[in-house]
Amino acid sequence: MTHVVTQPCVGCRYTDCVVVCPVECFYEGEKMLYIHPDECIDCEACVAECPVEAIFHEDNVPAEWQSYIAMNAEQAPQSKVITEKKKPLVDS
Template sequence: MAMVVTEPCFGCKYTDCVVVCPAECFYEGAQMLFIHPDECIDCGACVPECPVAAIYHEGDVPARWTDYIALNGEMAPLSPHITTRKPPLI
Protein backbone atom coordinates (compact mmCIF):
# COMPACT_ATOMS: atom_id res chain seq x y z
CA MET A 1 0.00 0.00 0.00
CA ALA A 2 1.09 3.57 -0.59
CA MET A 3 0.08 7.13 0.08
CA VAL A 4 -2.10 8.79 -2.60
CA VAL A 5 -2.40 12.44 -3.66
CA THR A 6 -6.06 13.31 -4.30
CA GLU A 7 -8.37 16.06 -5.64
CA PRO A 8 -7.52 18.87 -3.17
CA CYS A 9 -4.01 19.06 -4.65
CA PHE A 10 -5.34 19.82 -8.13
CA GLY A 11 -4.67 23.44 -9.01
CA CYS A 12 -2.61 24.31 -5.95
CA LYS A 13 0.38 21.92 -5.94
CA TYR A 14 1.93 22.77 -2.57
CA THR A 15 5.29 21.04 -2.17
CA ASP A 16 5.59 21.01 1.62
CA CYS A 17 5.04 17.24 1.47
CA VAL A 18 7.86 16.71 -1.01
CA VAL A 19 10.66 17.94 1.23
CA VAL A 20 9.77 15.61 4.14
CA CYS A 21 9.51 12.44 2.04
CA PRO A 22 12.37 10.08 2.98
CA ALA A 23 11.69 7.91 -0.10
CA GLU A 24 11.65 10.83 -2.56
CA CYS A 25 8.64 9.30 -4.32
CA PHE A 26 6.86 12.50 -5.45
CA TYR A 27 6.42 13.46 -9.09
CA GLU A 28 5.21 16.76 -10.51
CA GLY A 29 2.37 16.98 -12.98
CA ALA A 30 1.20 20.21 -14.60
CA GLN A 31 -1.65 20.73 -12.12
CA MET A 32 -0.87 18.46 -9.16
CA LEU A 33 1.66 16.15 -7.54
CA PHE A 34 1.68 12.35 -7.68
CA ILE A 35 3.18 9.66 -5.47
CA HIS A 36 4.77 6.67 -7.17
CA PRO A 37 3.14 3.66 -5.47
CA ASP A 38 6.16 1.39 -6.06
CA GLU A 39 8.51 3.86 -4.38
CA CYS A 40 6.38 4.99 -1.42
CA ILE A 41 7.37 3.38 1.88
CA ASP A 42 4.01 4.24 3.46
CA CYS A 43 5.57 6.24 6.30
CA GLY A 44 2.90 8.95 6.27
CA ALA A 45 5.39 11.80 6.83
CA CYS A 46 3.78 13.74 3.98
CA VAL A 47 0.23 13.66 5.35
CA PRO A 48 0.50 16.33 8.09
CA GLU A 49 2.59 18.57 5.82
CA CYS A 50 -0.12 18.94 3.17
CA PRO A 51 -1.93 22.25 3.82
CA VAL A 52 -4.99 21.17 1.80
CA ALA A 53 -5.32 17.62 3.24
CA ALA A 54 -4.90 15.98 -0.16
CA ILE A 55 -2.80 12.96 0.86
CA TYR A 56 -4.29 9.73 2.17
CA HIS A 57 -3.16 6.20 2.83
CA GLU A 58 -4.42 4.11 -0.10
CA GLY A 59 -6.87 2.26 2.14
CA ASP A 60 -8.30 5.53 3.52
CA VAL A 61 -8.92 7.46 0.29
CA PRO A 62 -12.49 8.81 0.39
CA ALA A 63 -14.84 7.00 -2.00
CA ARG A 64 -15.30 10.10 -4.16
CA TRP A 65 -11.55 10.18 -4.88
CA THR A 66 -10.68 6.49 -5.35
CA ASP A 67 -9.89 7.13 -9.04
CA TYR A 68 -6.83 9.03 -7.80
CA ILE A 69 -5.27 5.74 -6.66
CA ALA A 70 -4.91 4.62 -10.28
CA LEU A 71 -4.12 8.16 -11.46
CA ASN A 72 -1.08 8.37 -9.16
CA GLY A 73 0.13 4.99 -10.43
CA GLU A 74 -0.33 6.04 -14.05
CA MET A 75 1.00 9.58 -13.90
CA ALA A 76 3.97 9.30 -11.52
CA PRO A 77 6.10 7.29 -13.99
CA LEU A 78 5.30 9.81 -16.73
CA SER A 79 6.06 12.93 -14.68
CA PRO A 80 9.29 14.64 -13.62
CA HIS A 81 10.70 13.67 -10.23
CA ILE A 82 10.48 16.43 -7.60
CA THR A 83 12.52 16.61 -4.39
CA THR A 84 12.62 20.32 -3.59
CA ARG A 85 10.11 22.94 -2.51
CA LYS A 86 8.62 25.08 -5.28
CA PRO A 87 6.05 27.90 -5.20
CA PRO A 88 2.46 26.62 -5.27
CA LEU A 89 0.16 27.35 -8.20
CA ILE A 90 -2.20 29.42 -6.02
Protein backbone atom coordinates in the same frame (compact mmCIF):
# COMPACT_ATOMS: atom_id res chain seq x y z
CA MET B 1 0.81 -0.06 0.52
CA THR B 2 1.11 3.52 -0.56
CA HIS B 3 -0.21 7.00 -0.06
CA VAL B 4 -2.16 8.82 -2.73
CA VAL B 5 -2.42 12.49 -3.72
CA THR B 6 -6.07 13.38 -4.37
CA GLN B 7 -8.34 16.13 -5.70
CA PRO B 8 -7.50 18.92 -3.21
CA CYS B 9 -4.01 19.09 -4.78
CA VAL B 10 -5.38 19.87 -8.25
CA GLY B 11 -4.56 23.47 -9.04
CA CYS B 12 -2.68 24.02 -5.78
CA ARG B 13 0.38 21.80 -6.01
CA TYR B 14 1.92 22.78 -2.68
CA THR B 15 5.27 21.05 -2.27
CA ASP B 16 5.63 21.00 1.52
CA CYS B 17 5.14 17.22 1.39
CA VAL B 18 8.00 16.74 -1.06
CA VAL B 19 10.76 17.96 1.23
CA VAL B 20 9.90 15.53 4.04
CA CYS B 21 9.74 12.44 1.84
CA PRO B 22 12.72 10.20 2.69
CA VAL B 23 12.54 8.22 -0.58
CA GLU B 24 11.77 10.95 -3.14
CA CYS B 25 8.58 9.30 -4.42
CA PHE B 26 6.78 12.52 -5.41
CA TYR B 27 6.37 13.45 -9.05
CA GLU B 28 5.31 16.78 -10.51
CA GLY B 29 2.44 16.93 -12.95
CA GLU B 30 1.13 19.99 -14.73
CA LYS B 31 -1.66 20.63 -12.21
CA MET B 32 -0.83 18.40 -9.22
CA LEU B 33 1.67 16.09 -7.56
CA TYR B 34 1.65 12.30 -7.69
CA ILE B 35 3.09 9.61 -5.43
CA HIS B 36 4.73 6.63 -7.13
CA PRO B 37 3.13 3.58 -5.50
CA ASP B 38 6.18 1.36 -6.02
CA GLU B 39 8.48 3.86 -4.30
CA CYS B 40 6.36 5.01 -1.35
CA ILE B 41 7.41 3.35 1.91
CA ASP B 42 4.22 4.30 3.73
CA CYS B 43 6.01 6.44 6.31
CA GLU B 44 3.18 9.03 6.49
CA ALA B 45 5.62 11.96 6.80
CA CYS B 46 3.90 13.74 3.92
CA VAL B 47 0.36 13.54 5.30
CA ALA B 48 0.83 16.11 8.07
CA GLU B 49 2.73 18.48 5.76
CA CYS B 50 -0.02 18.83 3.14
CA PRO B 51 -1.77 22.17 3.79
CA VAL B 52 -4.85 21.15 1.77
CA GLU B 53 -5.17 17.62 3.24
CA ALA B 54 -4.88 15.96 -0.17
CA ILE B 55 -2.80 12.92 0.84
CA PHE B 56 -4.41 9.71 2.08
CA HIS B 57 -3.34 6.14 2.66
CA GLU B 58 -4.74 4.18 -0.28
CA ASP B 59 -7.06 2.26 2.06
CA ASN B 60 -8.54 5.54 3.33
CA VAL B 61 -9.06 7.50 0.11
CA PRO B 62 -12.60 8.92 0.19
CA ALA B 63 -15.02 7.20 -2.18
CA GLU B 64 -15.36 10.23 -4.47
CA TRP B 65 -11.58 10.28 -5.03
CA GLN B 66 -10.93 6.55 -5.59
CA SER B 67 -9.92 7.24 -9.21
CA TYR B 68 -6.85 9.08 -7.89
CA ILE B 69 -5.31 5.77 -6.79
CA ALA B 70 -4.95 4.66 -10.43
CA MET B 71 -4.14 8.20 -11.54
CA ASN B 72 -1.12 8.38 -9.21
CA ALA B 73 0.07 4.96 -10.41
CA GLU B 74 -0.29 5.97 -14.07
CA GLN B 75 0.98 9.55 -13.93
CA ALA B 76 3.93 9.28 -11.53
CA PRO B 77 6.08 7.17 -13.91
CA GLN B 78 5.36 9.66 -16.71
CA SER B 79 6.25 12.73 -14.63
CA LYS B 80 9.45 14.28 -13.34
CA VAL B 81 10.56 13.52 -9.78
CA ILE B 82 10.38 16.54 -7.47
CA THR B 83 12.55 16.82 -4.36
CA GLU B 84 12.62 20.54 -3.56
CA LYS B 85 9.98 23.00 -2.46
CA LYS B 86 8.57 25.19 -5.22
CA LYS B 87 6.08 28.02 -5.37
CA PRO B 88 2.54 26.55 -5.42
CA LEU B 89 0.20 27.11 -8.35
CA VAL B 90 -2.32 28.95 -6.17
CA ASP B 91 0.17 31.74 -5.59
CA SER B 92 1.20 32.00 -9.25
